[in-house]
Amino acid sequence: MSLLSAKQVTKRFGGLTAVSELDFELEEGSIASVIGPNGAGKTTFFNCLTGFFHVDEGSITFDGRPIHTLRPDEVAHYGISRTYQNIRLFASMTAIENILVGQHNHMHATWMGAIVRTPAQRREERAAHVEALRLLDFVGLSGRGDSLAVKLPYGDQRRLEVARALANKPRLLLLDEPTAGMNPSETHQMTELFRQLRDDLGITVLLIEHEMRVVMDISEKITVLDYGRKIAEGTPAEIQKNQLVIEAYLGRATAPDEAGPADPVGPTEEDEALPPSDRGPSGSMT
Amino acid sequence: MTAVAIQPTDMPGAGAADTWNLRRVLQISVIAGVVAIYLCLVGIVPVFAERPLIVDVLELGQAALLITFGAASYLAGMDQVKASWLRAVVVGAIVGAITGAFLTGLVLLGEAIDLRSVFLNASPTLYALLTDGIVLTGPIVPIVAGAITGALAAVILGLPSAIRVPLVIGLSSLLFFGLFAGLLRTPMLVTPLRDVARFMFGSEGLTAAGAAIVFVVSVGTTAIVRRTKPRQRVNALPPRQRRLVVGPLGLLVLALVLLFPLAMGPFFAQVIALVAIFVLLGMGLNITLGLAGLLDLGFVAFFAVGAYTVALLTSTAEYGLANWGFWEAVPFAVLFAMLFGLILGLPILRIRGDYLAIATLGFGEIIRILAGSDLMKPILGGPRGILNIPKPLDVPPTHWLSGPVQIYYIALAFAAVVAFIAWRLRSSRLGRSWMAIREDEDVAEGMGVNLVQTKLLAYMLGGAFAGLAGAISAGLVGSIFASSIQLQLSINVAAIVIVGGMGSIPGVVVGALILVGLPELFREFSDYRLLFYGIALMVIMILRPEGLLPSRVTRRELHTSRELADVPDSELVTDEERREASLP
Numbered sequence: 001m002s003l004l005s006a007k008q009v010t011k012r013f014g015g016l017t018a019v020s021e022l023d024f025e026l027e028e029g030s031i032a033s034v035i036g037p038n039g040a041g042k043t044t045f046f047n048c049l050t051g052f053f054h055v056d057e058g059s060i061t062f063d064g065r066p067i068h069t070l071r072p073d074e075v076a077h078y079g080i081s082r083t084y085q086n087i088r089l090f091a092s093m094t095a096i097e098n099i100l101v102g103q104h105n106h107m108h109a110t111w112m113g114a115i116v117r118t119p120a121q122r123r124e125e126r127a128a129h130v131e132a133l134r135l136l137d138f139v140g141l142s143g144r145g146d147s148l149a150v151k152l153p154y155g156d157q158r159r160l161e162v163a164r165a166l167a168n169k170p171r172l173l174l175l176d177e178p179t180a181g182m183n184p185s186e187t188h189q190m191t192e193l194f195r196q197l198r199d200d201l202g203i204t205v206l207l208i209e210h211e212m213r214v215v216m217d218i219s220e221k222i223t224v225l226d227y228g229r230k231i232a233e234g235t236p237a238e239i240q241k242n243q244l245v246i247e248a249y250l251g252r253a254t255a256p257d258e259a260g261p262a263d264p265v266g267p268t269e270e271d272e273a274l275p276p277s278d279r280g281p282s283g284s285m286t
Numbered sequence: 287m288t289a290v291a292i293q294p295t296d297m298p299g300a301g302a303a304d305t306w307n308l309r310r311v312l313q314i315s316v317i318a319g320v321v322a323i324y325l326c327l328v329g330i331v332p333v334f335a336e337r338p339l340i341v342d343v344l345e346l347g348q349a350a351l352l353i354t355f356g357a358a359s360y361l362a363g364m365d366q367v368k369a370s371w372l373r374a375v376v377v378g379a380i381v382g383a384i385t386g387a388f389l390t391g392l393v394l395l396g397e398a399i400d401l402r403s404v405f406l407n408a409s410p411t412l413y414a415l416l417t418d419g420i421v422l423t424g425p426i427v428p429i430v431a432g433a434i435t436g437a438l439a440a441v442i443l444g445l446p447s448a449i450r451v452p453l454v455i456g457l458s459s460l461l462f463f464g465l466f467a468g469l470l471r472t473p474m475l476v477t478p479l480r481d482v483a484r485f486m487f488g489s490e491g492l493t494a495a496g497a498a499i500v501f502v503v504s505v506g507t508t509a510i511v512r513r514t515k516p517r518q519r520v521n522a523l524p525p526r527q528r529r530l531v532v533g534p535l536g537l538l539v540l541a542l543v544l545l546f547p548l549a550m551g552p553f554f555a556q557v558i559a560l561v562a563i564f565v566l567l568g569m570g571l572n573i574t575l576g577l578a579g580l581l582d583l584g585f586v587a588f589f590a591v592g593a594y595t596v597a598l599l600t601s602t603a604e605y606g607l608a609n610w611g612f613w614e615a616v617p618f619a620v621l622f623a624m625l626f627g628l629i630l631g632l633p634i635l636r637i638r639g640d641y642l643a644i645a646t647l648g649f650g651e652i653i654r655i656l657a658g659s660d661l662m663k664p665i666l667g668g669p670r671g672i673l674n675i676p677k678p679l680d681v682p683p684t685h686w687l688s689g690p691v692q693i694y695y696i697a698l699a700f701a702a703v704v705a706f707i708a709w710r711l712r713s714s715r716l717g718r719s720w721m722a723i724r725e726d727e728d729v730a731e732g733m734g735v736n737l738v739q740t741k742l743l744a745y746m747l748g749g750a751f752a753g754l755a756g757a758i759s760a761g762l763v764g765s766i767f768a769s770s771i772q773l774q775l776s777i778n779v780a781a782i783v784i785v786g787g788m789g790s791i792p793g794v795v796v797g798a799l800i801l802v803g804l805p806e807l808f809r810e811f812s813d814y815r816l817l818f819y820g821i822a823l824m825v826i827m828i829l830r831p832e833g834l835l836p837s838r839v840t841r842r843e844l845h846t847s848r849e850l851a852d853v854p855d856s857e858l859v860t861d862e863e864r865r866e867a868s869l870p
Contacts, residue, residue, distance in 0.1 A: 050732060076734035090725035093718070094839060100715075101722045105734040107715045111743055114714030115707050121714075148839060168734060 003028040003204050004049070004172060009058035009068075011041075011048055011228075018044040020228040021058070026172070026206060026221075031198050033207045033215045035239075036225035037248055042208045043085055045225070046174050050082050051075040062172070077105050081170035083161040085177045085208070089149035095160050096145040099132040102167025132167070139163040139193065155186045162193070172204045173197065179211050187211060191218050216240070224248065306377070311362050315381045318358030319388030322428075325350050326392060326416070329407040330814060335415050338491035339464035346491075347415070349461070351389070351428075352435050355382045359436030363443045371444035375437050382436020386428035389416050393425045452508035459504035460497055467492050469807060473551035543698065547691045556690035557806045559762055562697035563755050564802045567775075568782040568794035569704045570751030575780065576789035576837075577717060578744035579724025581643040584650025586775040587630070588623045588749040590657055592756025594666060595619040596675065597766045603674035605667045612678040616757050623753020627746035635741055638727065650776050658768030671767030678761045693762040700758060701795075704751050708791055711747070720744055721789070752779075778802070785826050787833025796834050 004026040011019040019041040026032055034042050047053040049060060051072040060068040067075055081102075090098050107128060113121045136145050139159040144152060149160060158178060165173055175194070179187040191214050197203045209215045215222060216236040224232040224239060226248040232239055239245055325331050335347035359378035367374040393413050395401065401408035419427040442453055463470075467487035474483035486496030520531050547555035567589060574580045599608045599615035608615075634645045656662055658669060666672065679692045687695075711717045719740045722730035731737050760766050778801065786797025801819070808815045826834065 052728065052732070072728070072731040073734045073736050076732060082732060084729065088726050088729045090722050090729070093721055093725060097718055097721070101718050101730065101733050101735070104715065104719060109715040111711065111714070111716050111747065114716055115710045117710060125714075146839065164733070 002026055004060070004062055004206075006045075006049070006060045007058050009045070009048060009060060010056050011044055011053055012056050018228050019048065019055075019225075022225075022228070022230055024223060024230070026204060028171070028204055029198065029202055030220050031194065031205045031207070031218055032221040032223065033209050033219040034223045034225060035209060035212075035215055036231075039227075040225040040248075041228035042225055043176055044228075046082060046176055046208065049075075049174060050080060076168055079169070079171040080174065081165035081168040081172075082174035083158075083165050083176055083178055085180070087154075087157045087161055089157055089160060089164070091150035092148055094146050094148055095136065095141060095152065095163075096129075096132045098149050098160060098164050099135050099167045100128055102164040103128050103131060105168055135163045135166055138166070140189070155182055158182065158190070159193075166197075166203075170203060172206065175205065175207045175209075177208055177210060179209065179214055187214060190214075194218060306373075307365050310365060311377055311381060312384075314358050314362045315384035318354055318381065318385040322351055322354045322385055322389055323392050325354065326389065326412055327405045327407055328814075328817070332407055332409065332412045332415060334811075335411075338488060339461065340492050340494060340497040341488040341490075343494055343497070344464075346464070349464075352431070353461075355385050355432045355435040356439035358382070358385050359439040360443055363440040367440070367444050371441075374444055375440040378440025378443070379433045379437040382432035382434070382439075383429050384432075385436070386430070386432025389428035389432075390425045393417055393428075448509070448512065451512060452505040455508045456501045456505035459500050460492070463487075463500045464492050464497070466807060467496070468810075469553075473549070473554065476551070477549065544695075547694045548686070552690050555694040556762075557803055559690055559693040559697045560806060561798045561803045562694070562701045563759050563762070564779065564782060564798040565701040565795055566697070566704055566755035566758070567752050567779045568786065568798050569701070569708045569791070570748040570755070571779045571783050572708060572748075572789065572791065572794050573711070573720070573751070574744045574748035576783050576794075577712060577724065578720040578741065580741065580744060581639075581646070581780070582745075582748070583643050583647040583773075583776050583780065584630070584653070585646075585748075585752055585779050586771055586773065587650045587653035588626060588752035589756035589759070589775060590653050590771045591623045591626045591749075592619040592753030593760040593766045593770070594657070594672070594756075595622045595753070596757040596760040597672040598665075600676055601672045601674050602676065603672065605665065605672045606674070611680075612676055612757075612761055616754070619757035620750045620753050623749045623756070624746045626753075627749030628742060630749070631742040631745035635738055647773075647776075650773060654768075654771045654773065657771050666768070669768050671765055671770075673765045675760050675764050675766070677764070678758075690762065693758065696761070697758050700754060704754065705791055705795075708751075712789075712791070716740070716743065781823060785823065785833060787836035790833060790835050790837035793833050793835040793837065800834070 002025040004024070006022060006024040009019055009022045009024070010017065022041075022045065024045075034045065036042055044053065048055050048068065051067065051070045051074065055068050058068070059066055062075075062078055062080060065078070067078060067080075070078070090101060093101070107124055109121050109124060133142075133145065136142055139162055141152075141156055141159055141163065144156060144160075149157065152160060162173075162175070162178065165175075178194075179190050182190065194205050194207070195218060198205055207215070207219070219236055222232075222234065222236055222239045223230060224242070224245050226244075231244045231248060232242045234242070330350055331347040333347065334350070335345050337346040338344070339346050339349050359381045362381045363374040363378045366377045392408075393416050396408050396413055417424055417427050419431065422430060442450055445453065468490045471483045471487035471489065474480060474487075486493060486499060488496075492500060520528055523531065546558065567585065570588065571582060571585050574582045574585075596612065596615045596619050598605065599610045599618060600606065600612055602609055630646070630649050634642060634649075637645050657666055660668065662668065677688070677692065678696055679687055681687050681692070683689075719730065719735045722733065722735055723737065723740060723744075727737065730740075763770075782794060782797035782801050784797075785801060786793030786795070800822075805815050805819055808818070811818075
């Protein structure tokens with residue numbers, strides 16, 4: 001059975017249908033990607049999966065249980081973690097504190113216990129601490145634990161976001177453009193890290209990614225969205241050959257009377273020429 | 287690049303080495319000149335011309351002008367002193383002279399036309415004051431005085447820091463003790479120290495001998511501290527030895543705090559008790575605003591709930607319900623305040639930022655108006671208030687613990703307990719959730735933080751502290767009136783938290799001392815107090831927008847790896863250095 005399964009998911013904002021009748025399945029232990037031009041509804045779909053948006057129609061189940069009516073904190077509790085397209089760390093907290101917040105679900109201290117600082121509480125804090133240091137080390141941030149998140153270099157902030165998401169001990173990790181703005185060697189390191197997450201920790205990984213090298217290199221399954229609809233799905237090799245995908249990305253090579261870039265929201269070649277980091281969010285939260 | 291667009295003249299210090307930077311010199315002079323005229327026209331100079339700072343040497347009114355001259359020259363000279371000391375002195379003198387020229391202008395203008403119809407203080411007395419020098423007389427006096435003061439300030443500026451810093455601190459101490467000499471003298475007169483008090487302090491201001499002592503002692507201490515750097519030395523000690531030094535020091539401070547009201551008398555005890563009550567309030571708001579980032583402008587509501595609960599439960603007069611003792615009533619005050627936190631929190635859970643401030647403001651106003659309303663009059667007494675709230679400790683009026691002294695101890699003890707609780711909460715799972723909400727509410731929720739629970743706890747625990755403050759305040763005053771519930775209180779507490787440094791526990795204490803304690807000590811200056819309160823707020827926020835004592839970065843990684851001892855000294859960064867490094 002699939003770990004994550006979305007059926008006929010539709011999300012509208014006023015007149016705009018951001019995600020439309022989307023069916024999506026994700027097997028446990030796989031690495032998959034969602035791609036599509038700007039404004040295709042990728043991030044909106046992520047927001048629906050994580051409880052930030054509630055779907056207008058359709059349903060989402062995780063491990064057989066419906067999650068589309070839950071709040072974000074409840075979804076996190078089920079074992080889904082995510083990162084954000086435009087890095088959203090807790091800026092004036094240290095790297096370790098960021099990871100400790102990530103472990104929120106796995107700690108049990110109450111406010112009374114915190115004041116009294118019971119032995120159980122102290123053990124828990126200590127364990128959380130050790131775990132935070134381990135995660136820092138895992139993403140390659142050893143020694144940066146006491147830096148404020150906002151002071152970290154860009155690439156390290158992306159890593160810290162991954163570490164914070166991992167602190168929740170997720171079964172499913174959603175990564176929203178995790179390599180945006182990284183240089184090729186950093187991108188390569190990140191890709192290896194994701195592979196490690198799946199191979200060593202058994203975490204299912206779902207990516208939104210614009211960097212095609214990453215997508216083709218790492219994904220076992222690729223889903224292509226355009227105007228909120230799924231236009232293609234398959235292995236990297238299949239997607240590369242798919243005529244619809246090529247049209248969505250590059251525009252249709254047609255006679256002038258037929259189409260052209262009449263729709264202002266539609267993807268244009270100019271959009272695609274931009275480096276990934278300059279892209280606007282394809283669906284903003286709240 | 288943006289750097290191209292920046293004019294050298296806009297960057298203090300940068301282009302100074304090769305230019306006189308006349309624009310900046312002129313700017314500072316004009317600002318200082320306007321300040322000087324302002325000081326004269328609002329009456330500070332004439333009113334305090336007879337209030338000695340140092341008896342028979344310097345009056346406060348004149349000192350205010352001299353400080354203006356000196357500060358302006360000091361600022362202007364900072365650009366120049368890197369190029370040459372002499373140039374700084376020349377610029378200092380020019381700035382002082384221009385500033386003084388503004389006053390000369392005021393005198394000449396005042397002699398030509400009558401300014402009194404608009405500015406009450408522009409009196410012949412003022413002009414006489416401004417034109418009466420030690421050697422000279424006439425409108426030239428302010429210019430000369432300005433030039434001399436300015437040049438002197440610039441001379442100090444050019445001294446090596448080993449001399450300059452003690453000198454500046456010595457001068458500041460003179461100002462400080464000159465202002466407070468009278469207050470310090472009164473309680474000392476009833477102790478064996480009375481002769482020292484008479485020798486050093488006049489009934490207002492320092493005596494000449496006292497000034498000399500204060501100056502020498504403060505300069506000496508500063509110089510010694512700067513040379514020996516005791517703090518760095520103690521910090522460099524291994525933890526066990528450091529404890530041996532810090533421990534007794536802590537005990538000494540504790541002893542001083544405990545003996546303070548006995549030595550200084552009831553007035554100071556009352557002031558500190560008030561400060562402690564505001565520390566409690568500040569600790570409460572520090573949770574909602576400082577940690578959880580929820581701006582609550584109706585904080586006075588919790589205070590009111592705490593105070594009225596104690597009043598109703600304990601009062602022996604009209605409206606009193608139960609005639610309980612103070613101590614039985616306090617837990618209920620805290621509990622009801624918490625309950626009110628819940629009631630306040632529920633409807634405004636979804637509101638964020640500025641809107642939240644307005645909504646809480648509304649809540650505070652509801653409580654305030656309700657307390658004074660006819661509706662609640664049969665219960666709360668309205669403007670007539672609830673009287674005869676017993677003192678927490680029942681002692682005869684002659685006992686040393688009667689009056690404000692006992693409130694001092696009680697308020698201080700509670701402030702310590704609350705600080706401890708706040709500190710424990712801050713470094714717990716809950717504290718981190720609060721901070722996460724402050725930083726990014728959505729992401730915090732995405733990480734599993736239950737917003738409803740966490741925010742309500744912030745309101746409830748913050749409210750509990752404020753309720754406790756209200757209860758103690760009721761015990762201190764012995765009565766509660768509708769008019770004691772003021773919006774001003776909410777604003778003061780918010781100012782304490784922000785000025786102290788959001789989320790910082792020592793910051794709350796410092797903020798309360800400065801924003802509540804100092805104004806109480808300045809009662810002598812009645813109306814001008816608020817003027818300076820406002821100016822101080824602005825200056826602090828401009829110079830230190832992160833607060834006076836911003837919350838420290840908790841260093842956890844090094845602490846747990848137990849390798850602290852192996853780290854070379856160069857890598858042990860002090861908090862000050864950290865703070866400096868974190869400034870843009």
